[in-house]
Amino acid sequence: xxxxxxxxxxxxxxxxxxxxxxxxxxxxxxxxxxxxxxxxxxxxxxxxxxxxxxxxxxxxxxxxxxxxxxxxxxxxxxxxxxxxxxxxxxxxxxxxxxxxxxxxxxxxxxxxxxxxxxxxxxxxxxxxxxxxxxxxxxxxxxxxxxxxxxxxxxxxxxxxxxxxxxxxxxxxxxxxxxxxxxxxxxxxxxxxxxxxxxxxxxxxxxxxxxxxxxxxxxxxxxxxxxxxxxxxxxxxxxxxxxxxxxxxxxxxxxxxxxxxxxxxxxxxxxxxxxxxxxxxxxxxxxxxxxxxxxxxxxxxxxxxxxxxxxxxxxxxxxxxxxxxxxxxxxxxxxxxxxxxxxxxxxxxxxxxxxx
Amino acid sequence: xxxxxxxxxxxxxxxxxxxxxxxxxxxxxxxxxxxxxxxxxxxxxxxxxxxxxxxxxxxxxxxxxxxxxxxxxxxxxxxxxxxxxxxxxxxxxxxxxxxxxxxxxxxxxxxxxxxxxxxxxxxxxxxxxxxxxxxxxxxxxxxxxxxxxxxxxxxxxxxxxxxxxxxxxxxxxxxxxxxxxxxxxxxxxxxxxxxxxxxxxxxxxxxxxxxxxxxxxxxxxxxxxxxxxxxxxxxxxxxxxxxxxxxxxxxxxxxxxxxxxxxxxxxxxxxxxxxxxxxxxxxxxxxxxxxxxxxxxxxxxxxxxxxxxxxxxxxxxxxxxxxxxxxxxxxxxxxxxxxxxxxxxxxxxxxxxxx
Numbered sequence: 001x002x003x004x005x006x007x008x009x010x011x012x013x014x015x016x017x018x019x020x021x022x023x024x025x026x027x028x029x030x031x032x033x034x035x036x037x038x039x040x041x042x043x044x045x046x047x048x049x050x051x052x053x054x055x056x057x058x059x060x061x062x063x064x065x066x067x068x069x070x071x072x073x074x075x076x077x078x079x080x081x082x083x084x085x086x087x088x089x090x091x092x093x094x095x096x097x098x099x100x101x102x103x104x105x106x107x108x109x110x111x112x113x114x115x116x117x118x119x120x121x122x123x124x125x126x127x128x129x130x131x132x133x134x135x136x137x138x139x140x141x142x143x144x145x146x147x148x149x150x151x152x153x154x155x156x157x158x159x160x161x162x163x164x165x166x167x168x169x170x171x172x173x174x175x176x177x178x179x180x181x182x183x184x185x186x187x188x189x190x191x192x193x194x195x196x197x198x199x200x201x202x203x204x205x206x207x208x209x210x211x212x213x214x215x216x217x218x219x220x221x222x223x224x225x226x227x228x229x230x231x232x233x234x235x236x237x238x239x240x241x242x243x244x245x246x247x248x249x250x251x252x253x254x255x256x257x258x259x260x261x262x263x264x265x266x267x268x269x270x271x272x273x274x275x276x277x278x279x280x281x282x283x284x285x286x287x288x289x290x291x292x293x294x295x296x297x298x299x300x301x302x303x304x305x306x307x308x309x310x311x312x313x314x315x316x317x318x319x320x321x322x323x324x325x326x327x328x329x330x331x332x333x334x335x336x337x338x339x340x341x342x343x344x345x346x347x348x349x350x351x352x353x354x355x
Numbered sequence: 356x357x358x359x360x361x362x363x364x365x366x367x368x369x370x371x372x373x374x375x376x377x378x379x380x381x382x383x384x385x386x387x388x389x390x391x392x393x394x395x396x397x398x399x400x401x402x403x404x405x406x407x408x409x410x411x412x413x414x415x416x417x418x419x420x421x422x423x424x425x426x427x428x429x430x431x432x433x434x435x436x437x438x439x440x441x442x443x444x445x446x447x448x449x450x451x452x453x454x455x456x457x458x459x460x461x462x463x464x465x466x467x468x469x470x471x472x473x474x475x476x477x478x479x480x481x482x483x484x485x486x487x488x489x490x491x492x493x494x495x496x497x498x499x500x501x502x503x504x505x506x507x508x509x510x511x512x513x514x515x516x517x518x519x520x521x522x523x524x525x526x527x528x529x530x531x532x533x534x535x536x537x538x539x540x541x542x543x544x545x546x547x548x549x550x551x552x553x554x555x556x557x558x559x560x561x562x563x564x565x566x567x568x569x570x571x572x573x574x575x576x577x578x579x580x581x582x583x584x585x586x587x588x589x590x591x592x593x594x595x596x597x598x599x600x601x602x603x604x605x606x607x608x609x610x611x612x613x614x615x616x617x618x619x620x621x622x623x624x625x626x627x628x629x630x631x632x633x634x635x636x637x638x639x640x641x642x643x644x645x646x647x648x649x650x651x652x653x654x655x656x657x658x659x660x661x662x663x664x665x666x667x668x669x670x671x672x673x674x675x676x677x678x679x680x681x682x683x684x685x686x687x688x689x690x691x692x693x694x695x696x697x698x699x700x701x702x703x704x705x706x707x708x709x710x
Contacts, residue, residue, distance in 0.1 A: 118508075
């Protein structure tokens with residue numbers, strides 16, 4: 001059994017937190033047994049897949065199963081979980097151990113931010129998206145009434161344990177979604193790692209255990225920025241590359257396209273707009289398109305969906321003065337924030353992108 | 356009209372924030388008009404008392420009145436306010452302008468912490484307690500179901516405007532409550548300012564405008580500690596002096612004793628216990644008692660209420676391993692954290708204190 005301290009992340013909320021790589025779930029979990037202070041919050045699906053490995057965590061009888069669906073990423077559901085924590089007699093110095101993907105993380109981050117003005121928590125991310133991206137960076141997003149991600153907080157776990165065993169149960173779509181998110185970090189930094197990932201894509205889909213090297217690269221790039229701008233008020237905005245266009249796509253397709261693939265199309269579209277506006281050379285645009293195409297979902301903008309899409313873009317939280325706040329690319333590794341008018345030019349560029 | 360930048364407070368949440376002293380409400384408010392980005396959240400009582408002065412703030416038609424009673428310091432009520440903010444089409448870069456006392460502050464701090472992962476807010480504290488204490492320090496406390504202050508966050512306003520006009524409408528009990536809280540800061544630092552305040556008490560009760568010098572001293576002392584320990588994990592615990600014993604008193608008397616007076620008794624009781632345990636000299640104990648007596652509420656511990664009181668103490672969030680976490684005094688200006696057994700000695704000390 002091996003446990004490697006891969007990374008220490010600086011934070012304003014809790015000075016530092018640690019990312020460990022482990023090869024057995026128990027290597028991480030065994031740190032958190034035999035003390036009354038731990039309460040486990042476990043994605044029910046993950047528990048059903050890893051009953052034997054997670055047995056140790058429920059032996060304490062201080063655990064809560066959650067159903068991690070989008071409908072439960074909601075303030076009402078967070079309140080239900082808080083009531084269960086009260087039933088388990090949670091105290092200010094208890095520690096929550098979260099085991100699950102991004103939605104589990106959102107719920108536990110949010111609860112641990114507002115309960116007793118912040119309590120300690122530990123995270124075992126179980127999806128590729130959570131392992132390569134969301135596990136660091138402190139953010140939570142919670143839906144309120146019909147408003148997606150209206151609420152949120154910053155509260156990183158004190159320790160993160162990344163175990164690649166969890167990746168073995170993911171389907172291809174989930175792996176591709178994580179790959180899309182990693183590509184966004186790699187193209188933020190440059191071209192080489194992105195190319196290496198795509199060159200190995202077949203092998204990685206066949207054997208997800210090999211993803212760990214790319215997970216580490218992805219977290220390394222993210223760490224460099226979130227340590228400078230944890231609260232997302234400046235340079236961290238550059239990570240919205242592909243996301244502004246991707247989120248609007250997710251919205252109009254009712255979240256049927258996996259997140260990482262929606263942002264893959266989002267990056268390609270952002271690049272196309274950059275190229276059309278002479279910000280990005282044709283050569284670099286095509287070079288990146290040649291990588292992104294292996295993970296771009298099959299979706300076309302047309303006259304039937306364009307107004308809907310522009311409307312979704314117009315609701316982005318990062319917009320200012322009715323302009324679209326988005327990240328464009330000058331070349332691989334060189335991104336910049338722009339505010340685009342919602343004019344005919346933008347509409348035509350999006351339509352032309354799909355021709 | 357004068358506006359004086361009295362203090363700049365360092366914060367991990369927002370780098371710095373400012374405390375201004377103003378002599379007219381409008382001097383502060385006039386900064387925040389004629390722009391769509393401001394939404395006012397105003398205590399209804401304060402509005403009724405200062406309609407003319409606050410007219411400017413509601414002219415924008417982006418305002419919410421709140422009823423600041425303990426029953427509304429609740430997550431459910433915060434949700435109602437969030438829905439009203441959504442109706443007012445709040446955006447991430449809008450600024451909330453809160454005008455009211457501690458409960459208004461709790462609600463607005465909490466909302467501004469969780470909405471869009473944190474939004475900017477400005478505070479006009481209108482009670483002495485809010486002006487001399489809670490306006491700096493970043494904290495919110497929100498009740499959940501039947502659990503008092505179970506939820507909370509840290510999010511200071513960007514600017515605080517302290518206007519002593521607000522103090523003119525407070526009754527003696529509210530002034531005395533603020534004086535109790537200030538005494539706790541003064542005895543944290545030493546003896547002299549505490550003595551000066553008590554020597555001037557009659558004059559201050561007659562003309563609350565003279566309180567401003569003491570408000571500034573109180574905030575100066577608090578600033579020195581919260582800048583070191585904003586998130587209340589170390590030295591800031593010393594500010595619980597008088598509060599552990601005071602909160603339990605408030606709880607068993609159903610909040611009929613004003614907060615600042617409950618903590619005055621709390622300090623006196625903490626001093627008595629310190630004296631009994633040879634931590635504090637008799638001379639210093641009596642010296643402080645001689646100041647505190649001018650603001651101590653008329654309450655006696657006896658065999659009818661002691662178990663109830665010990666039970667309330669046993670529920671304090673800062674307790675550890677079934678021991679009472681509390682701050683005792685070694686001398687004026689020298690406090691220390693102790694964990695006391697819930698034993699016969701403690702019970703007898705509390706009973707003897709009232710003899």
